[in-house]
Amino acid sequence: MKAIVYEEFGNPDVLELKEVEKPVPKDNEVLIKVHATSVNAIDMIFRSGATLLFGVTKLMAGFRKPKAKILGFDASGEVDSVGKKVTKFKKGDLVYGAAQFPGGNAEYFRIPEERVALKPTNMTYEEAAAVPDAACVAYSALIDKVSIQEGQKVLIYGASGGVGTYAIQVAKLFTTEVTAVCSTDKISNAKVLGAKEVIDYTKEDFRKNGQVYDFIFDAVGRKKIAYSDCKKSLTKKGIFVTVDLEAVLFKYMFKKRVIGIFAPVNTEILDFLREQIEAEKIKSIVEKTFPLSETADAHRYYEKGHLKGKIVIVVTNRE
Numbered sequence: 497m498k499a500i501v502y503e504e505f506g507n508p509d510v511l512e513l514k515e516v517e518k519p520v521p522k523d524n525e526v527l528i529k530v531h532a533t534s535v536n537a538i539d540m541i542f543r544s545g546a547t548l549l550f551g552v553t554k555l556m557a558g559f560r561k562p563k564a565k566i567l568g569f570d571a572s573g574e575v576d577s578v579g580k581k582v583t584k585f586k587k588g589d590l591v592y593g594a595a596q597f598p599g600g601n602a603e604y605f606r607i608p609e610e611r612v613a614l615k616p617t618n619m620t621y622e623e624a625a626a627v628p629d630a631a632c633v634a635y636s637a638l639i640d641k642v643s644i645q646e647g648q649k650v651l652i653y654g655a656s657g658g659v660g661t662y663a664i665q666v667a668k669l670f671t672t673e674v675t676a677v678c679s680t681d682k683i684s685n686a687k688v689l690g691a692k693e694v695i696d697y698t699k700e701d702f703r704k705n706g707q708v709y710d711f712i713f714d715a716v717g718r719k720k721i722a723y724s725d726c727k728k729s730l731t732k733k734g735i736f737v738t739v740d741l742e743a744v745l746f747k748y749m750f751k752k753r754v755i756g757i758f759a760p761v762n763t764e765i766l767d768f769l770r771e772q773i774e775a776e777k778i779k780s781i782v783e784k785t786f787p788l789s790e791t792a793d794a795h796r797y798y799e800k801g802h803l804k805g806k807i808v809i810v811v812t813n814r815e
């Protein structure tokens with residue numbers, strides 16, 4: 497099969513199109529013929545070999561050489577075959593999902609059954625491949641961890657990126673009081689996705705406007721904001737939820753009002769998301785697509801930052 501392979505850690509130049517062996521699913525795995533896969537921050541971490549989270553990322557990606565060789569954590573496509581213990585899927589099912597270890601930048605990708613679900617019928621493969629990693633983070637932050645309720649005020653910081661665009665829509669399922677924080681050219685997009693208020697962070701600092709929120713979801717990470725400087729913008733029992741796990745581990749380990757999110761994909765969440773997508777309450781914003789052979793360019797594009805939604809890699813063109 498064709499795959500984008502990397503043998504060394506480094507910049508996007510290390511990614512090369514090669515012919516490799518088709519994977520064989522383990523007993524609990526589904527082998528997917530990949531139509532599309534998306535680009536996530538974790539791909540950059542694995543590709544560059546960055547040491548984060550006390551070295552946990554090196555443990556996963558490899559110390560001297562890449563362990564996985566093929567990147568891409570999420571995918572949409574068609575089931576090609578299943579392991580002998582798989583009960584929920586069969587050959588020909590149209591699915592989407594994400595694995596804990598990468599391999600989606602290829603024609604075939606094996607994912608454990610419990611991290612796969614049927615693909616939303618009203619989405620293209622490109623739109624569906626954008627969902628798993630990013631939307632499951634939004635779900636985990638706003639539903640699993642804080643169980644947001646009608647009337648509660650939530651602020652989504654970084655409302656225009658992969659996680660943020662889904663976070664607005666997930667929050668909107670439960671409350672109308674959604675404030676989005678993004679840069680100037682993403683304001684209209686945040687409003688279309690359902691934000692009641694939008695704050696342009698290039699012009700106004702939400703931490704200084706006197707407003708308070710029940711939840712602040714930091715969907716940017718990378719230490720752009722911290723609980724300590726958001727405290728005044730939270731209600732008495734307000735909670736700060738963040739994608740930045742290092743901050744949670746290092747600084748706020750014992751603070752009950754700070755919650756970190758870690759890679760929460762599973763079939764139950766993907767089924768919930770599919771229902772919302774089919775009810776037209778959640779959609780994917782795909783800023784740009786790249787063919788598999790141009791995966792290195794997709795990484796370069798992603799690394800420029802300031803995305804509107806997701807970057808998707810098309811492996812096999814299909815409607």
Ligand SMILES: NC(=O)c1ccc[n+]([C@@H]2O[C@H](COP(=O)([O-])OP(=O)(O)OC[C@H]3O[C@@H](n4cnc5c(N)ncnc54)[C@H](OP(=O)(O)O)[C@@H]3O)[C@@H](O)[C@H]2O)c1
Pocket residue numbers: 536537538629630633653654655656657658659660677678679680682697715716717718720739740741757758759760801802803804805
């Ligand atoms: N813990 C987990 O399990 C998990 C899983 C997935 C992702 N993540 C993390 O979640 C974060 C977001 O991922 P993503 O895929 O959504 O990234 P992304 O698509 O690159 O989005 C990040 C967004 O942040 C905004 N931004 C950049 N600088 C900003 C600033 N100074 N202030 C406010 N907003 C700023 C940008 O929007 P503007 O153009 O408006 O600036 C951009 O759209 C990453 O740090 C990633 O590592 C964690």
